[in-house]
Amino acid sequence: MSVIKNVSGRRVWDSRGHPTVEVDVTLENGVMGRAIAPAGASRGTREAIDLRDGGPSVQGKNVRRALESVNGPIAAALKGLDVQDQGGADAAILALDGSPLKDKLGGNATVATSLAIMHAAAADAGKPLWRHISDMTGYAPSLPLPEIQIFGGGAHAGQRVDIQDFMIMVPGASSFDEVMEITNEVYFAAGDIMKAKGKLAGVADEGGWWPMFDSNEEALETLVQAIEKAGETPGDRVVISLDIAASEFGKDGRYRLALEDRDMDSGEMIDMLGGWLDSYPIASIEDPLSEDDVAGTVEFTRRFGDRVQIIGDDYLVTNADLVRDAQAQGACNAVLIKVNQAGTVSESLETFRAARAKGWGAIVSARSGETEDVSISHLATGLGGGQLKVGSFTRSERMVKWNECLRIQDTLGVRSFVGGAPLAATWWGKKNQKDTAA
Known part of the structure; x- marks a missing residue:
C-alpha cells in the first residue's frame, strides 16, 4: 500500500x-x-x-x-x-x-x-495517467475525437453573439494528427474570411475567433464557408457542433436573442434550431434549451434525437442522478463530463458510467478558464470516452491538451483513434455508412 x-x-x-x-x-x-x-x-x-x-x-x-x-x-x-x-x-x-x-x-x-x-x-x-485510468475503471483506452471551437460567443466573448460555441469535428479523419491538420486549415480559413469582411477582432476566451457577426446564423454561414475554403466538403469529413448554452439567455421557457432583438418561447426556440439542423451539417448540439426547461429539452430530443447528438452540460452538470433522471424522461442522449462540475474524480466516473449504461455519449470537457493541466486528455483516452472538448486551436492552455493527445497517440498507435465512432448514430454516421456501402 x-x-x-x-x-x-x-x-x-x-x-x-x-x-x-x-x-x-x-x-x-x-x-x-x-x-x-x-x-x-x-x-x-x-x-x-x-x-x-x-x-x-x-x-x-x-x-x-x-x-x-x-x-x-x-x-x-x-x-x-x-x-x-x-x-x-x-x-x-x-x-x-x-x-x-x-x-x-x-x-x-x-x-x-x-x-x-x-x-x-x-x-x-x-504508468502513464491514461493507462492508470483505464486499469482503474476497466474501460479500454482509445484516442478521442476532438470537438474544436472556431468561433467563440456567449459568455466566452462578451455576449457578442448569443450562441456560445461554433465548433467543428472531423469524424472522417484517420488519425488524431489528421484532425489537427484539417482543423488548422479551417480555423485560419475562418480568420481570412473575417479579415476580408473587415470583421476580424481577435480571439475569445477559449481561443476561437471573436464573433463580429450581425446574426447568430451568420456565424454558421461563415463556418460553412471556412470549411469549403479549407478544401473540405461540409458534412463529408468535417461536421459542425454547437454549444447553444441556452441557460445564458433563457429562463422559464422564454429565450432572448439580444443580437437579433428577438424573443421566443420554447417551441419557437426548438423550431429555430430545427431549421439550422435542416440547413447545416450539424452533428452535435449542446444545451439547446435552458437548464430549467425540462419539457423543452424532452421535446427537442423527441424531435431530433435520432439524427443529432444532444449533450447536456448546464442541464446535467456531471451529475449521475441528473443523468438517470434525464434518461427516464427522454431528455438528451449524451452528457458533458467536466470534473470540476462534480468536484471529484469518483463522482465524474459515476456520471460517465451512468451515461454509458444506457448507451449515451460522454464527452470529456475543459472549461473556459484553463491552465497547463492535461488531466482531461488522459481522462478522455483512459475511459475510451470517444470525444474531447478543449476549446479552440490557439492559446497554449488549449494546445497543451491537444498536443498531449498526440504524444499519447505515439504510444497507443494511430489505430486507437476512434474517428467517427462516437457519431455513429447521428445523420453523419448514417450518411457515412451509406457512402461506404456505395
Missing part, C-alpha cells in the same frame, strides 16, 4: 489571469502528483462552486479560503490513506462537506485534490 504523506495547495493563475488552486499530493515513498482546478464562465446552477474570497482583492476572485480547505481539513483527512483507492480518498473529502455544491470546502479545492491523487497513483504505479 502506498500511503499519502502530505497534501498541499498553492495559488496559481488561469488563462483569464484569475487565481486558481493547484494541489500537490506527496506519498511516503516520495512520489508526487499535481493538478490544477479549472474555472467556468458559463456555469450551471447545480454544479460545484468555486470558493472565492470576495472583497476588493483581485476582483473578489482570490482563493485563500479554498487553499485553507486543502491545507487544513482535506490534508488531515487524506493523510495515511492508500493513494490507489481513489474512491476511498474521494469519499474522505466528501465526508468533510455535506453541502450538495461543496460550498463549504469549495469545488476548486476538492477537484484539484482529487485529480492530484489520481496523478500520484499513476506515478506510484509507474
Whole structure:
C-alpha cells in the first residue's frame, strides 16, 4: 500500500489571469502528483462552486479560503490513506462537506485534490495517467475525437453573439494528427474570411475567433464557408457542433436573442434550431434549451434525437442522478463530463458510467478558464470516452491538451483513434455508412 504523506495547495493563475488552486499530493515513498482546478464562465446552477474570497482583492476572485480547505481539513483527512483507492480518498473529502455544491470546502479545492491523487497513483504505479485510468475503471483506452471551437460567443466573448460555441469535428479523419491538420486549415480559413469582411477582432476566451457577426446564423454561414475554403466538403469529413448554452439567455421557457432583438418561447426556440439542423451539417448540439426547461429539452430530443447528438452540460452538470433522471424522461442522449462540475474524480466516473449504461455519449470537457493541466486528455483516452472538448486551436492552455493527445497517440498507435465512432448514430454516421456501402 502506498500511503499519502502530505497534501498541499498553492495559488496559481488561469488563462483569464484569475487565481486558481493547484494541489500537490506527496506519498511516503516520495512520489508526487499535481493538478490544477479549472474555472467556468458559463456555469450551471447545480454544479460545484468555486470558493472565492470576495472583497476588493483581485476582483473578489482570490482563493485563500479554498487553499485553507486543502491545507487544513482535506490534508488531515487524506493523510495515511492508500493513494490507489481513489474512491476511498474521494469519499474522505466528501465526508468533510455535506453541502450538495461543496460550498463549504469549495469545488476548486476538492477537484484539484482529487485529480492530484489520481496523478500520484499513476506515478506510484509507474504508468502513464491514461493507462492508470483505464486499469482503474476497466474501460479500454482509445484516442478521442476532438470537438474544436472556431468561433467563440456567449459568455466566452462578451455576449457578442448569443450562441456560445461554433465548433467543428472531423469524424472522417484517420488519425488524431489528421484532425489537427484539417482543423488548422479551417480555423485560419475562418480568420481570412473575417479579415476580408473587415470583421476580424481577435480571439475569445477559449481561443476561437471573436464573433463580429450581425446574426447568430451568420456565424454558421461563415463556418460553412471556412470549411469549403479549407478544401473540405461540409458534412463529408468535417461536421459542425454547437454549444447553444441556452441557460445564458433563457429562463422559464422564454429565450432572448439580444443580437437579433428577438424573443421566443420554447417551441419557437426548438423550431429555430430545427431549421439550422435542416440547413447545416450539424452533428452535435449542446444545451439547446435552458437548464430549467425540462419539457423543452424532452421535446427537442423527441424531435431530433435520432439524427443529432444532444449533450447536456448546464442541464446535467456531471451529475449521475441528473443523468438517470434525464434518461427516464427522454431528455438528451449524451452528457458533458467536466470534473470540476462534480468536484471529484469518483463522482465524474459515476456520471460517465451512468451515461454509458444506457448507451449515451460522454464527452470529456475543459472549461473556459484553463491552465497547463492535461488531466482531461488522459481522462478522455483512459475511459475510451470517444470525444474531447478543449476549446479552440490557439492559446497554449488549449494546445497543451491537444498536443498531449498526440504524444499519447505515439504510444497507443494511430489505430486507437476512434474517428467517427462516437457519431455513429447521428445523420453523419448514417450518411457515412451509406457512402461506404456505395
